[in-house]
Amino acid sequence: MLRSILRTAVAMLDPGETRIDLAHLPDDLIDELQHVTDQAPPDIPTGKLAEISRAAIQRALQNANGNLSAAARRLGISRQTLYRKLK
Numbered sequence: 653m654l655r656s657i658l659r660t661a662v663a664m665l666d667p668g669e670t671r672i673d674l675a676h677l678p679d680d681l682i683d684e685l686q687h688v689t690d691q692a693p694p695d696i697p698t699g700k701l702a703e704i705s706r707a708a709i710q711r712a713l714q715n716a717n718g719n720l721s722a723a724a725r726r727l728g729i730s731r732q733t734l735y736r737k738l739k
Contacts, residue, residue: 657681709737 661676674682708727716722724734 705737709734 657678658672660678661672664676665672709723712723712726713720716726720734721731724731727734729737
């Protein structure tokens with residue numbers, strides 16, 4: 653689908669144009685992109701980084717039933733890093 657859209661957009665370029673712009677894209681794609689940008693971003697945490705980090709650690713520990721190794725794996729950090737962040 654994307655390949656088709658890009659081919660059409662390139663075909664719509666006027667002589668001398670080198671960039672695809674919104675004018676070159678199909679109306680239904682522009683409508684869909686507008687709809688997506690009008691929506692609020694899903695589950696983006698707000699607050700200070702330390703608070704967000706603490707909340708993610710607590711959630712990972714709950715999901716891992718308190719298993720520190722499993723929580724660290726879910727977070728993509730080492731067990732030692734998790735221990736350090738819990739202090």
